[in-house]
Amino acid sequence: MTEKNKRGLLVVVSGFSGAGKGTLIRELLRQYPNYRLSVSATTRAPRAGEEDGKDYFFVSRERFEEMIAGHKLIEYASYVGNYYGTPRDYVEEMLTAGNDVILEIEIQGALKVKDIFPEAVFVFVAPPDAETLEQRLTGRGTESREQVLARLKRAAEESRWMPDYDYLLVNDDLSETVARLRALLESQHLSMRRHRAFAEEIRAALNRFYLKEEK
Known part of the structure; x- marks a missing residue:
């Protein structure tokens, strides 16, 4: 194979x-x-019961904008003052692992x-x-x-x-x-x-x- x-x-x-x-x-x-369901990155604060890396990747606005500048996101959008996006490295890792x-x-x-x-x-x-x-x-x-x-x-x-x-x-x-x-x-x-x-x-x-x- x-x-x-x-x-x-x-x-x-x-x-x-x-x-x-x-x-x-x-x-x-x-x-x-x-x-595997892709996990999005966001700049919003975690809600009760949410886990980093499971529900979202919680990052600072500065970090998110660095990800945008570094082309580290497949897609992203701003909603109600917060960024949401799909981390490219995470998706690539999952795909390469056969998921x-x-x-x-x-x-x-x-x-x-x-x-x-x-x-x-x-x-x-x-x-x-x-x-x-x-x-x-x-x-x-x-x-x-x-x-x-x-x-x-x-x-x-x-x-x-x-x-x-x-x-x-x-x-x-x-x-x-x-x-x-x-x-x-x-x-x-x-x-x-x-x-x-x-x-x-x-x-x-x-x-x-x-x-x-x-x-």
């Missing part, structure tokens, strides 16, 4: 708010702990990842229809009608980027969607683009046999 074969998959998962991508990923990790790494990030961040890791697998999670998304957002009971409509408007804007993803998962039944995501990720390990080095090796070996017989 070549070194290329051993490298893990980088899987980017995005979707509309209310599509259930977070629940989907948590259930996948619960059933299949061999996957499949899942990034749950917004569409804008996903497009940045695609520039750096074009070989990554990009999955978009969507509800079965717009009505279901509206019902899920309303059913949370945590936001006003205006906030729900704002999320639906954002989903409409985000939908234009759906064709930039490799795969679409319609999250209607959670258990079925988890099974489809698992099957999708496992199939990627058989993709020929991950085995080009092996194909070249066996081609060269076969040619050597052929040339030896000719002599």
Whole structure:
């Protein structure tokens, strides 16, 4: 087996708010702990119960800006006065160790990842229809009608980027969607683009046999 074969998959998962991508990923990790969820770096203070290196990498603003300047982040954004980003070294270490790494990030961040890791697998999670998304957002009971409509408007804007993803998962039944995501990720390990080095090796070996017989 070549070194290329051993490298893990980088899987980017995005979707509309209310599509259930977070629940989907948590259930996948619960059933299949061999996957790794990427840990983000942030400048915000830890909340009660949060652990450094598990929930987030908690760093100072100065350190985060050094990471930006040193191109140590795959993607980053500022939200409510704090930075959030994906550490490149951490992801690379996990991939090199053979772990499949899942990034749950917004569409804008996903497009940045695609520039750096074009070989990554990009999955978009969507509800079965717009009505279901509206019902899920309303059913949370945590936001006003205006906030729900704002999320639906954002989903409409985000939908234009759906064709930039490799795969679409319609999250209607959670258990079925988890099974489809698992099957999708496992199939990627058989993709020929991950085995080009092996194909070249066996081609060269076969040619050597052929040339030896000719002599």
